[in-house]
Amino acid sequence: MNVLNPPLFEALTREFGEVRVTDQGAAMIARHVRYPGGQVRLEVGSAGEYYRVCCAFCNDTRFRLWINHRWGVPDPKTGSRHRWAAICYNENCLAREENRVELIRRVSWYDRTAGAGRVKILPGRVTEPGTPKPLPRDFLRLSELDKGHPARGYVRSRGFVPDLISQRWGVGYSEAGPFPGAGIGRLVIPIHRVTEDGARVWGWQARRLNENEHLPKYFTAPGLQKTAFLYGAERITDGTGPVVVCEGPIDVWRFERDAVALLGNHISDSQVRLLCRLATGRPLVVALDGEARDEAEVVVTRLRRARESSILRPDPSPVLLMPFPAGRDPADCSHEELKRRMRRLLQTT
Numbered sequence: 001m002n003v004l005n006p007p008l009f010e011a012l013t014r015e016f017g018e019v020r021v022t023d024q025g026a027a028m029i030a031r032h033v034r035y036p037g038g039q040v041r042l043e044v045g046s047a048g049e050y051y052r053v054c055c056a057f058c059n060d061t062r063f064r065l066w067i068n069h070r071w072g073v074p075d076p077k078t079g080s081r082h083r084w085a086a087i088c089y090n091e092n093c094l095a096r097e098e099n100r101v102e103l104i105r106r107v108s109w110y111d112r113t114a115g116a117g118r119v120k121i122l123p124g125r126v127t128e129p130g131t132p133k134p135l136p137r138d139f140l141r142l143s144e145l146d147k148g149h150p151a152r153g154y155v156r157s158r159g160f161v162p163d164l165i166s167q168r169w170g171v172g173y174s175e176a177g178p179f180p181g182a183g184i185g186r187l188v189i190p191i192h193r194v195t196e197d198g199a200r201v202w203g204w205q206a207r208r209l210n211e212n213e214h215l216p217k218y219f220t221a222p223g224l225q226k227t228a229f230l231y232g233a234e235r236i237t238d239g240t241g242p243v244v245v246c247e248g249p250i251d252v253w254r255f256e257r258d259a260v261a262l263l264g265n266h267i268s269d270s271q272v273r274l275l276c277r278l279a280t281g282r283p284l285v286v287a288l289d290g291e292a293r294d295e296a297e298v299v300v301t302r303l304r305r306a307r308e309s310s311i312l313r314p315d316p317s318p319v320l321l322m323p324f325p326a327g328r329d330p331a332d333c334s335h336e337e338l339k340r341r342m343r344r345l346l347q348t349t
């Protein structure tokens with residue numbers, strides 16, 4: 001497996017068995033900041049690739065001990081060894097010093113090698129918005145297609161009015177793509193980038209129009225770092241009500257506004273930061289697909305920690321989980337049902 005810190009990955013595999021990788025290939029993005037007193041500190045914007053093992057301290061069986069690819073490797077300027085970047089998302093086991101010491105002991109050969117400066121981190125890719133990726137050349141909005149077009153038919157089959165989805169979300173169709181290896185003729189869903197200056201289309205995802213399992217369900221614009229975006233961020237209103245975090249664009253359509261999609265069931269550091277900024281002071285409701293219950297709990301914990309530990313603006317607003325049974329997701333519910341669930345969830349807290 002291509003990872004950024006092979007010696008750490010190997011040491012963990014030897015000690016813990018199976019190791020899963022999250023944000024594979026994503027570099028740590030950090031800068032050195034000189035404080036008034038002359039002290040230099042490393043400010044981490046995005047932690048990048050993590051290795052996940054079953055936490056030995058709480059008998060976890062669901063890969064909830066996360067260890068960053070830089071863990072144990074000294075920073076050249078500050079000497080910091082990123083010990084903060086190992087965390088148990090089950091019972092926060094590494095908050096206890098004896099567990100931190102034990103983890104280091106279990107990978108002691110790796111730790112000594114890294115401490116001596118002999119572990120080289122591979123460069124990795126930088127997750128950032130990059131340059132905008134234009135919509136396919138033959139893109140047409142749903143409202144510009146014939147009434148009987150399969151793209152309109154697909155949207156209708158999911159319980160939406162095509163012209164409304166076209167107008168509200170800018171959704172359309174492309175025959176030619178580029179969708180290399182992903183078949184032709186897809187629903188094209190624009191993704192916006194939201195900054196202080198407003199929102200503009202920055203890329204897209206394209207969904208297949210049928211349930212042909214041989215073709216990927218979603219295809220992302222080539223070169224777009226989807227983990228740097230929150231789908232639907234442009235329709236977060238100025239209100240004080242909850243903001244929902246889902247997996248896919250179609251879930252977001254169901255909520256109509258104040259909902260974003262992670263474009264997957266993991267949340268990247270950039271998405272955490274973006275959410276903390278766009279939803280300051282508002283409840284966050286995590287509503288991933290029913291199958292992704294473990295992943296949903298990790299998303300909740302990461303958002304809570306980020307809100308609590310923010311030095312610039314700590315945010316005490318709640319982060320709640322809206323569970324779905326396996327096989328169901330927000331897109332399967334009616335808008336009214338989601339409103340009802342949301343009201344109940346907020347009342348019980």
Ligand SMILES: [Zn+2]
Pocket residue numbers: 055056057058059060065088089090091092093094
């Ligand atoms: Zn644990």
